[in-house]
Amino acid sequence: MEGVQRRNPGQTEFIQAVQEVAQDIFDFIEDKEEYHEAQILRRIAEPERVVSFRVCWEDDNHNIRVQRGWRVQNNNAIGPYKGGIRFHPSVTESVLKFLAFEQTFKNSLTGLPMGGGKGGANFNPRGKSDSEVMRFCQSFMTELYRHIGPDTDVPAGDIGVGAREIGYMFGQYKRITNRWEGVLTGKGMEYGGSQMRPEATGYGAVYFLQNMLKHSGQEIEDRTAVISGSGNVATHAAEKITQLGGKVLTLSDSGGFIHDPDGIDQEKINWVKELKTVRRGRISEYADEFGGATYHEGERPWNVKCDLALPCATQNELNEDEAKTLVGNGVVAVSEGANMPTTLDGVKVFHDAKIMYGPGKAANAGGVAVSGLEMSQNSERISWNHERLGEMLTELMEGIHGKCVEYGEQGKYVDYVKGANIAGFKKVADAMLAFGVV
Numbered sequence: 001m002e003g004v005q006r007r008n009p010g011q012t013e014f015i016q017a018v019q020e021v022a023q024d025i026f027d028f029i030e031d032k033e034e035y036h037e038a039q040i041l042r043r044i045a046e047p048e049r050v051v052s053f054r055v056c057w058e059d060d061n062h063n064i065r066v067q068r069g070w071r072v073q074n075n076n077a078i079g080p081y082k083g084g085i086r087f088h089p090s091v092t093e094s095v096l097k098f099l100a101f102e103q104t105f106k107n108s109l110t111g112l113p114m115g116g117g118k119g120g121a122n123f124n125p126r127g128k129s130d131s132e133v134m135r136f137c138q139s140f141m142t143e144l145y146r147h148i149g150p151d152t153d154v155p156a157g158d159i160g161v162g163a164r165e166i167g168y169m170f171g172q173y174k175r176i177t178n179r180w181e182g183v184l185t186g187k188g189m190e191y192g193g194s195q196m197r198p199e200a201t202g203y204g205a206v207y208f209l210q211n212m213l214k215h216s217g218q219e220i221e222d223r224t225a226v227i228s229g230s231g232n233v234a235t236h237a238a239e240k241i242t243q244l245g246g247k248v249l250t251l252s253d254s255g256g257f258i259h260d261p262d263g264i265d266q267e268k269i270n271w272v273k274e275l276k277t278v279r280r281g282r283i284s285e286y287a288d289e290f291g292g293a294t295y296h297e298g299e300r301p302w303n304v305k306c307d308l309a310l311p312c313a314t315q316n317e318l319n320e321d322e323a324k325t326l327v328g329n330g331v332v333a334v335s336e337g338a339n340m341p342t343t344l345d346g347v348k349v350f351h352d353a354k355i356m357y358g359p360g361k362a363a364n365a366g367g368v369a370v371s372g373l374e375m376s377q378n379s380e381r382i383s384w385n386h387e388r389l390g391e392m393l394t395e396l397m398e399g400i401h402g403k404c405v406e407y408g409e410q411g412k413y414v415d416y417v418k419g420a421n422i423a424g425f426k427k428v429a430d431a432m433l434a435f436g437v438v
Contacts, residue, residue: 004045011094013315016344017101018045024421028407029429038437040429044104047097049073053143055121057136060129069140071119071147071155074100077431080151081117082107082368082375084158087136087165091120095315099158099339103368105424106361109400112372117153119144125160126280137168145173150181150379156371157186159314162232162277167191182378185371194374196389197367202236202337203390204366204397205310205358209335210244211401212356215414218332221245226306228252229313230283233337233364235273237310238264250301252313253283257301260286260293305329312337320345327353336360347417354413362400362420369396 004018022041029035055067070093073081083103086096096118104116121140125133148155157166166186173183187193194200206220213219223246227234230251238248247263251272260268268290275281287295302309302322309331311318315338318326323346326334333356336342340360342350350357370393377383384392400420407426408419 003042007046008094008097011097013092013094013098013340014101017098017340020340020344020347020417021101021105021421021425024418025425028422028425034433035429038433040432043432044075044425044428045101047072047074047100048076050093050097051147052093055123055136055140055143057132057139059132067121067123067136069119069121069143070096071144071153072096072100072117073147073153074116074118075104075428076115077428077435078108079113079115080149081153082114082156082371083116083118084120084156085161085165085169086118086120086158087123087125087160088120089122089124090314091122096120098315102339102361104428105421106365107368107372108424108427109362109403109420110365110369110372110396111399112369114154114368114372114375117155118158119155120158120161123160125165130164133165134168137165138172141169141172142176144169145176148173148183150183150375154182154371154375155184156368159231162186163188182375185374187374192374192378194370194377194389195384195386196370196393197374198232199236199239200370200393201364201367202233202238202312203240204369204393205233205237205312205335205337205363206240206244207366207394207397208358208363208401209308209310209333211398212333212335212358212414212416215401215405216356219244220308223247223307223332224249224305225308225310226250226301226304227310227312227337228257228301228317228341229311229338230272230276231312233367234310234312235269235276237312237337238269239266241308241310242266242269246308249306250304251283251286252301255282255284256295256297256299258283258286258293258295259301259304260290262292302326303329307332309334310337311341313341314338315340316343318342318346320349322346323349327355331355334358335363337364339364351415351417356414357416359417359420361424362404362416365400366393366397369393
């Protein structure tokens with residue numbers, strides 16, 4: 001870890017991600033000399049490639065704007081690099097390196113042949129016109145296209161990159177290369193998308209939660225749930241919790257959170273989806289629309305008493321004090337829909353309290369799992385229906401849960417973080433050993 005810090009000065013998010021994995025797998029690899037001789041841990045903590053580039057574009061007022069874009073290709077030992085593209089002002093090289101590192105183990109856990117990567121830009125699509133977003137996406141892809149391909153690197157969407165942005169980028173890729181191929185996932189149904197992709201991450205986080213509860217003889221029905229975020233992952237997590245008989249109390253965005261003691265039912269979830277995807281409004285409007293709900297500006301929802309917690313917004317959104325509040329209020333299980341949303345100190349609180357805690361690399365792997373299935377569909381020029389994809393997602397999340405239990409079970413308690421890290425690491429590490437020193 002001293003070496004990682006020395007080689008990556010100031011990259012706190014990346015260092016945190018490596019620390020979390022290293023501390024869990026070191027006992028596992030201690031007596032495995034082949035891993036030490038091949039310097040697997042050192043190599044896995046060094047991205048294979050980090051590409052950065054300038055993105056120039058013109059806004060509607062004819063001002064020339066300049067952003068910075070990146071693609072981090074972390075590890076392709078078990079398949080082409082695979083991971084999202086994020087457009088947000090908080091995007092830095094450190095953030096993308098952490099996400100690509102996490103993605104490597106998450107993709108490994110799915111059992112599908114996918115390596116780990118991540119990309120993005122410090123561009124904020126919020127408040128931009130469709131024309132501005134199109135021009136930025138086209139400029140971004142003009143730089144990115146030479147580094148990706150269906151057998152090389154297959155990006156997807158992430159924060160700030162939805163169906164609109166994927167469409168603009170895919171159109172530009174097709175225009176430049178004169179090839180129609182599965183180089184992006186999260187595409188529209190009209191041009192090779194998967195029917196289940198919008199729901200996959202949120203539904204998958206709930207399926208993982210359901211498996212954790214089932215393993216301890218419990219269920220979601222009649223439980224209260226607190227969810228952060230109000231985008232694609234959060235709304236679909238809320239939808240699945242509701243379908244399984246739970247009661248969702250909160251949603252949030254960067255401005256604050258809403259608390260609805262009556263529960264956020266399907267009708268209200270549909271209203272939030274329309275608010276966020278069509279009107280691109282703020283979650284505060286929910287309190288104006290539905291009586292009994294309150295809006296808490298500048299706050300996060302973790303002080304609301306609940307049985308289940310699903311952080312589905314962004315990294316490091318749940319800290320040590322908030323974790324202690326959740327535990328004190330009787331939370332039973334936490335399932336992460338976002339990438340590394342809980343700080344290391346917060347994770348320690350859940351671990352010490354023996355709370356069922358599903359880390360993002362396992363709990364939110366449903367999204368990339370269905371992305372992998374979309375890659376398969378594009379390669380074979382076929383399309384599976386919603387029902388079949390739903391069955392496959394359920395089976396995949398059950399399989400991921402089983403791997404976490406295999407390596408993380410400690411008597412009656414399952415350390416899902418340790419289980420996920422070891423299971424994800426072992427597959428990648430063994431593939432790297434097979435290739436020799438490359």
